[in-house]
Amino acid sequence: MTVINIALVGFGKIAKDQHVPSIGKSEAFHLAATVSRHGTMEGVPAHRDLASLIADQPEVTAVALCTPPQVRYALAREALEAGLDVLLEKPPGATLAEVEDLIALARDRGRVLFATWHSRFAAGVPATKAWLAEREIQRGSITWREDVRRWHPGQTWIWQAGGLGVFDPGINALSILTEILPQSAHLTGADLEFPSNQETPIAARLSFLSGGAPIEVDFDFRQEGPQTWAMNFETNDGVLTLADGGATVSAAGQSLSEGDALASEYDGIYARFARLLAGRESEVDLSPLIHVADAFMLGRRLITDPFVE
Structure with a gap:
């Protein structure tokens, strides 16, 4: 090699x-x-x-x-x-x-x-995609809440135009969502909370439809203590729960995957890059970024307290 x-x-x-x-x-x-x-x-x-x-x-x-x-x-x-x-x-x-x-x-x-979309390489994503592919999603919810001070200490770029704010972690959830859904989703509404002293949002609530099934999304950069990266999908054959950013998945009471958030995601990225280089192929999926752009287009701008690190 x-x-x-x-x-x-x-x-x-x-x-x-x-x-x-x-x-x-x-x-x-x-x-x-x-x-x-x-x-x-x-x-x-x-x-x-x-x-x-x-x-x-x-x-x-x-x-x-x-x-x-x-x-x-x-x-x-x-x-x-x-x-x-x-x-x-x-x-x-x-x-x-x-x-x-x-x-x-x-x-x-x-x-x-x-x-790259590192969250797509979380341990439980392939099993989640396969399980949902054989079922009808009736509704879903996503809660992606983390502490910006812990994950982006001193990184002022994230609050500047183009830095995405809460969508920097939120796009990880959207990258999983666009990978696992049997049918594509589109945004129907959004509320974006902007600190009065920053150019990007600190929280967002989004509404999607996928094949007629509503999916409600809650992003927040103000979560202290335990961090929450979770998804739930009610289907015609039980409930699927994804936790730890996609590492841990259970469906209809059975475990599909167990692991830690971020574990081996970047190993998967570099394994994929090596395969692309060997085959001289590019891979660029813009669907998560399209959803973020749509949120900025459709979203209602709500002003909240200043953010001070």
Whole structure:
């Protein structure tokens, strides 16, 4: 097996906590460099910009972009134009149009573009999808509540336009939803709560329909104590409950999966990226981001208390 030299572009919390360990366990990849204005990793060549990486380390053939979404487009274009294959952290971009442009550029340059949705690789997602495929969903609910101070400490970009606010974790729930539903869903209404001093929402309540079945969604960035990442679906053959972000699933009283949130999700991402590279195929599913865009289009803007970290 030819080992792929990959660089991490953006070396913040998600890169250190998730990408580095999964690359380290992968037989397909070698972490050959980092690109960051701030972070470095001992024993790994570091660059302050992508141009330096491209000039100094031609052995690097792929990059994983772990920067905030607002700056990812320009970096992805630069990498694709330089002949590199590109993995995009979620969300793949700040707008739908810019990701469509990257899809076209990757196709024209013969490069692999992979837009990742890490929650789809949670242990219980395949079993959930298979179980729901054979049943009629009557209604569903999603509760995705977490503490922004715990998961995004000091990350002011998440409160700036394009940073998505509560939709940064909420899009994880939407990525699971769009993967497991037997029929597609569309948004019918939304309430978005914006702190009076921020540009993105801290909470959101969404209503969807999927094949006539209502699905109610509750996102909140203010949850202290235990975190909640759960889904429930009532069907014609019992209730399915998904917990721990998709790791733990029970259906009609029987366990389909047990595990921990985030465990092995990024291992799955890099295994999938290796397969895409071997087959020279791109994979970019925009459906979770479309739902977020729809929420901003349809949503009622409600002003709430200022957010102060």
